[in-house]
Amino acid sequence: MLGAPLPPGRLLRVMGGSAAIRELTWRIGPTSCESSLPSPSRPPVNRTSRPLLVASLLALATLAPACGHDPAAEVPGQTPEGLGTPEADPTAVDEATFEATRNRAFQLDEMHADVPAIREALLAAHAMRPEAFGINKRLGAIHAELRLNLPAVAHYRMALDAHPDDNSVRQSLVALLAMIEADDEMLAELPILRADPDHAGEALFLEARLRDMRGDRETAQTLLAEADELPPAEAYRALSLHGRFVFQTGDYERAQELFRRAQQGRPDYKEAVKGLGDCALRLGQAEPAQRWGEILSLLLALTDDEYVRRNEEVRTEKLVALLALLPEYTNGYKLLADIHRRNDKVAEACAVIEQFITLHGELLQDDDIAGLRQRYCQPRKRAGQ
Amino acid sequence: MNITPWALLLGTLTLGCGDGSEATPNAGPAHSAAADPAVAIAGLVDVADAAGIDFVHTHGGDGRKFLFETMGSGLAASDFDGDALPDLLFLQSGTLPHDEFTDEDRKRAHHAAGESHKLYRNLGDLTFDDITADSGLTEPVYAMGLAVGDIDSDGDRDLWVACYGDDQLFENDGKAHFTDVTQASGLSDSRWTIGGSFFDADLDGDLDLYSVLYLDMPVSSHRFCGPRPIRTYCHVDSWPGEDDRLWINDGGGRFSDGSAAAGLVGTAGKGLTVVAADHDDDGDIDLFVANDSQANLMLRNDGGGRFTDVGAMSGADLNGEGRTEACMGADIGDLDGDGDLDMYVVNYQQETNTLYRNDGGGFFTDVSVLSGAGGPTLPLLGFGTVFVDAENDGDLDIYVANGHIMDNIHELEDLTTFAQPDQLFLNDGKGRFSAAPASLGTSLAVNRVGRGVARVDLDRDGDTDLVVSNSGGSPWVLKNELAQGHRLALVLSGPGGRADAEGARVTVTAGGRTVVRELVSGGSYVSQSDSELIIGLGPATTIDSLTIRWPGGGTSAHNDLAVDQRHHIAFGGQLLRSEPLAPGDAR
Secondary structure (H helix, E strand, O other): OOOOOOOOOOOOOOOOHHHHHHHHHHHHOOOOOOOOOOOOOOOOOOOOOOHHHHHHHHHHHHHHHHHOOOHHHOOOOOOOHHHHOOOOOHHHOOHHHHHHHHHHHHHHHHOOOOHHHHHHHHHHHHHHOOOOHHHHHHHHHHHHHOOOHHHHHHHHHHHHHHOOOOHHHHHHHHHHHHHOOOHHHHHHHHHHHHOOOOOHHHHHHHHHHHHHHOOOHHHHHHHHHHHOOOOHHHHHHHHHHHHHHHHHHOOHHHHHHHHHHHHHHOOOOHHHHHHHHHHHHHOOOHHHHHHHHHHHHHHHHHHHOHHHHHOHHHHHHHHHHHHHHOOOOHHHHHHHHHHHHHOOOHHHHHHHHHHHHHHHHHHOOHHHHHHHHHHHOOOOOOOOO | OOOOOHHHHOOOOOOOOOOOOOOOOOOOHHHHHHOOOOOOOOOEEEOHHHHOOOOOOOOOOOOOOOHHHHOOOOEEEEOOOOOOOOEEEEOOOOOOOOOOOOHHHHHHHHHHHOOOOEEEEEOOOOOEEEOHHHOOOOOOOOEEEEEEEOOOOOOOOEEEEEEEOOOEEEEEOOOOOEEEOHHHHOOOOOOEEEEEEEEOOOOOOOOEEEEEEOEOOOHHHOOOOOOOOOOOOOOHHHOOEEOOEEEEEEEOOEEEEOOOOOOOOOOOEOEEEEEEEOOOOOOOOEEEEEEEOOOOEEEEEOOOOOEEEOHHHHOOOOOOOOOOOEOOOEEEEOOOOOOOOEEEEOOOOOOOOEEEEEEEOOEEEEOHHHHOOOHHHOOOOEEEEEEEOOOOOOOOEEEEEEEOOOOOHHHOOOOOOOEEOOEEEEEOOOOOEEEOOHHHEHHHHOOEOEEEEEEEOOOOOOOOEEEEEEOOOOOEEEEEOOOOOEEEEEEEOOHHHOOOOOOOEEEEEEOOEEEEEEOOEEOEOOOEOOOOEEEEEEOOOOOOEEEEEOOOOOEEEOOOOOOOEEEEEOOOOOEEEEEEOOOOOOO
């Protein structure tokens, strides 16, 4: 397995606890809307030295001549240079044309169409409104997914130029910078994220990991100690990393506690599950060791085994087994119900959702519950119906 | 081996960019420091040309992207002709085994193209003669890996070649003339075997063979993969894995499939490397199998040749994050000087290589980042790895051969290149590593597509040189000019006249430090290192004690061995002879 992280910005989040509930209900609701206009209330962007951005733009500008490829050919009227220094005159673009182009691109994205097709559509919209926040955000994500890292950085930067306080974009940018080892640029962004309670846990994790990679475990541990104070759902990666550090010292009881908190924050987080299993083994706790081992095997099968991923019958079996062992894995109910729904097994899908509501209903609003029942307990509408 | 799924998604970028290969170092920001060919090299210096090593690997790829064409092929460093000098054998891949080619077509194409394995006799002065023509190793096959061992205990080293196609077993007449005994031995397998290891599974004194199988991937299953029009190699998930096989040596030149009796059925792994060593220090030889995209196997030997997979319990089945990794090569040895055997597994890019610290009690802990041997590997794709005491200072360093699998990776990922620099991680003696600068090695400064690597003292000066097979190109022959410490060289014979004592464990105390080394078989990737053990002693000019634990039982003490000498010791402990080592460059 590649084992590489999910592409920054397009994290198909599989979470537990309240975050999973949000995810579950969000997915049911309408798709987000695009605002292409920068907010007048947003502070100006600091345009100090950005070596990677320059490199990103240069890469875009030179990609075509270097490789005999002209991205401009993909979208009439677009030039590579246009990405960094927009030549398009916004007043010259017909608003209706722009909206239609943008909406088509977003629709493709929401429908999980072929990534190159999404990219092409987004680039077409980008050519008309190079500063548009939502388009740049999605282009950042798409390019990151395609491993066109420098353009991805450039688009994220442009999105942040429009909305500097959108820390979701900043987190995606930071994750990308971490992946391509643009360490100093990543470090420059982290204080902003650390000041945002919604992103502090991840920021602490990323900085701790970087410090550790650089050989400074002491600083890393200090940062992770800060994350220990955060809600587990916001800091599960930091908690788990801290658990690994402690595990390596042989303090298995303390490590077990950290892994336990991380796993509470995200029940299907494999590192925490493995950590709990390893701690139990070292502490001679046979029954928990076996249980965590079984859970890890099921999680690995569901995520890493192509045969299981492709075979919905086997996948269903694994999910049922996993939910029996790990009922707090809220996203598993959605995954299971979706399989049933895709196969027009409404009764089974509905039963799964009812089980979910029974176990976790206290975390849901009434309209969330209604939305779930509407989606999973009624036959799917077919085209033309 | 693995292909990133994201890489398969890219739309229309252009064909025809350079691939970053050979002397055009351009491997991304994380390792660009290693990419200046103008750097003066002092350390591991490539001497292939001067040595007369003119082998060039050919993978036969024609754009259709058969996965096996990018896996490379291996090498062996071993004394095949009995002159006490280690020779070099490079395996060839050659013309693709297409369905549309008959075997005869392939043979003609091989011969027409001059594609062949190459066997080089060591002349002793760091020059070599090509003796392939008389070696009996000219039959064209699509070779992957090999194992070397004295299967008939007649004192010379025989050869097994793992292929995409029928594997081959060759018997050596002691003069590096090989006879194909595959059919007579019963050791035939036409599945996709990657490599293997000779070791004594049941401690009966002869060598058995563990063969590692990769994928059930017939040529007919080939299809287009990648974001059209860019074609890439298909992901390993496209095919099921295969059960590895344990071949039991029945004597008389016969082998039988002992997999079921040994408890080895149903593993269905996607194996790439096996390392045979006594992981749990109980006197028998266990196995570690590095699997691609699946959990690794840790096969504990019960002493009688039955194996139990304790991977999950040991912690070495997954990395510390609970993930399977695209594990390629591996090696085993005492990295932190605590007397037990640690493991290092090399992986795909964006996965760190993984260092498993042996905590005793059958437990391993992933300390990749903590050790310093993980982080710097993140942007590179590792294949082969060996532990080597490059400086003869008494601790084991780690060499990693890197190279991507996709020759068009630059079309798919803008910061990655096909050819990549190798890496050398220097040990501080306590299991903390730092990446050596590019100036310490030709292969650290110049990019090639690394695959297998073997350690061997080619010039008999008492330090460990390295040889690296590179896919689609020339090998590195790296003369060691780093070593400065005193050292011992040990040549250990096996039981019953067997050439080598695979599994022997040596414990040396000198200068206040105790060093443990085991004659590990397998490891690296598709390659085999020489069986001589070179043990660095740093400044120590005498030893306090030396014991050898022999495979199958018995220990011998050798407390009066002189340093800076090569000692030949027979199974059980009889000192056969000693000879001074040639002075090294740095001493």
